[in-house]
Amino acid sequence: MLPFINVFGKEFPMYGIVIFIGLAIGSVIAIQYFSKFNNIKKDDVLYAILYALIGLGIGAKLLYFLTNIPFMIESSQEIGFWNTITQMFTGGFVFYGGLIGGVLGVYIYSKQFKVSFKSLCLTLFPVIPLVHAIGRIGCLCAGCCYGMEYNGFGAITFHNSLLAPNNVPLFPMQIVEAICNFIIFLILLVTYKRFLGTYKTVGLYCVLYGITRFTLEFFRGDLIRGIYFSLSTSQWISIVIVIIGVILLCGQKGHTILSTIKNKKKSKA
Amino acid sequence: MEEKKSNGLAIASLVLGIVAILFNFIGLGIVGLVLGIVGIVLGVMAKKKNPTGMATAGLVLSIIGTVLCALILIACAACVGAAGCASTSLY
Numbered sequence: 001m002l003p004f005i006n007v008f009g010k011e012f013p014m015y016g017i018v019i020f021i022g023l024a025i026g027s028v029i030a031i032q033y034f035s036k037f038n039n040i041k042k043d044d045v046l047y048a049i050l051y052a053l054i055g056l057g058i059g060a061k062l063l064y065f066l067t068n069i070p071f072m073i074e075s076s077q078e079i080g081f082w083n084t085i086t087q088m089f090t091g092g093f094v095f096y097g098g099l100i101g102g103v104l105g106v107y108i109y110s111k112q113f114k115v116s117f118k119s120l121c122l123t124l125f126p127v128i129p130l131v132h133a134i135g136r137i138g139c140l141c142a143g144c145c146y147g148m149e150y151n152g153f154g155a156i157t158f159h160n161s162l163l164a165p166n167n168v169p170l171f172p173m174q175i176v177e178a179i180c181n182f183i184i185f186l187i188l189l190v191t192y193k194r195f196l197g198t199y200k201t202v203g204l205y206c207v208l209y210g211i212t213r214f215t216l217e218f219f220r221g222d223l224i225r226g227i228y229f230s231l232s233t234s235q236w237i238s239i240v241i242v243i244i245g246v247i248l249l250c251g252q253k254g255h256t257i258l259s260t261i262k263n264k265k266k267s268k269a
Numbered sequence: 270m271e272e273k274k275s276n277g278l279a280i281a282s283l284v285l286g287i288v289a290i291l292f293n294f295i296g297l298g299i300v301g302l303v304l305g306i307v308g309i310v311l312g313v314m315a316k317k318k319n320p321t322g323m324a325t326a327g328l329v330l331s332i333i334g335t336v337l338c339a340l341i342l343i344a345c346a347a348c349v350g351a352a353g354c355a356s357t358s359l360y
Contacts, residue, residue, distance in 0.1 A: 016340040
């Protein structure tokens with residue numbers, strides 16, 4: 001739609017710019033608004049965000065590599081190993097890999113500087129759907145993450161996209177996912193104070209996004225994705241994420257389950 | 270001793286941040302990205318141990334370097350897509 005923007009004669013990718021705008025807005029909201037509910041220093045939130053972003057980049061790229069192993073083997077026979085690696089390195093990202101990597105990044109920060117992991121999670125998780133919603137607008141600009149062929153209400157047609165099929169009416173996947181993410185953000189915002197101090201906000205996000213993503217995957221049109229037992233990689237991860245979300249949402253019961261698992265591991269060690 | 274160590278971290282972060290920005294301009298975005306990330310980690314460590322102006326400068330420059338390099342790499346993703354790389358997608 002608008003893959004590049006011209007600034008002083010130099011072309012910048014809209015996808016990256018929109019994502020960084022989303023990250024900036026999300027960071028400001030987390031630091032200024034959500035941090036005050038969790039008794040945590042604003043500096044710590046900022047540094048944890050930086051660690052989360054590093055983890056996010058590594059995780060998203062790693063899962064992209066893992067889901068494309070068959071393609072990599074095939075491609076390395078045709079264009080050589082290093083060309084394939086270079087192509088893959090600049091190729092794409094997987095959101096769920098980024099989510100897992102981001103959480104790991106925050107965990108490493110909390111352990112390294114002895115800051116409460118729970119407080120950091122409760123500060124950062126509510127802004128994830130907002131950042132994701134803005135990021136999907138970036139996808140719309142770049143033409144990636146497009147929907148299946150569709151002729152109904154709201155269909156979008158790309159005419160000079162680098163990634164999506166041109167001149168074919170498509171399901172407005174990016175817009176729908178952006179709206180869904182924004183609604184999830186609003187729900188988390190409204191319920192935030194009610195769930196204060198518990199992992200229920202995290203659980204609610206996992207359940208809502210997991211179900212949304214699982215459903216929307218059926219309408220995706222970008223075909224080269226890992227499919228296992230007729231479900232995509234993201235759908236399998238969605239199932240796991242929803243289960244984790246339900247456990248966390250069960251409140252005290254959920255915590256008991258998690259702490260039982262932890263205690264069992266401790267006693268084994 | 271602790272102060273000297275954190276000062277070293279701040280200097281390392283500052284240097285890595287500057288080098289990351291320079292690498293971005295000479296077309297070595299991937300190398301710049303890695304250096305920028307290391308610069309951020311060192312900058313955060315320096316700020317936590319001894320929050321001096323140099324540590325702040327190192328952290329800020331490393332963030333700028335990393336963002337610039339990441340922007341260029343994401344641009345490359347779109348270019349690869351244009352070249353017909355079937356696997357190029359952002360999901």
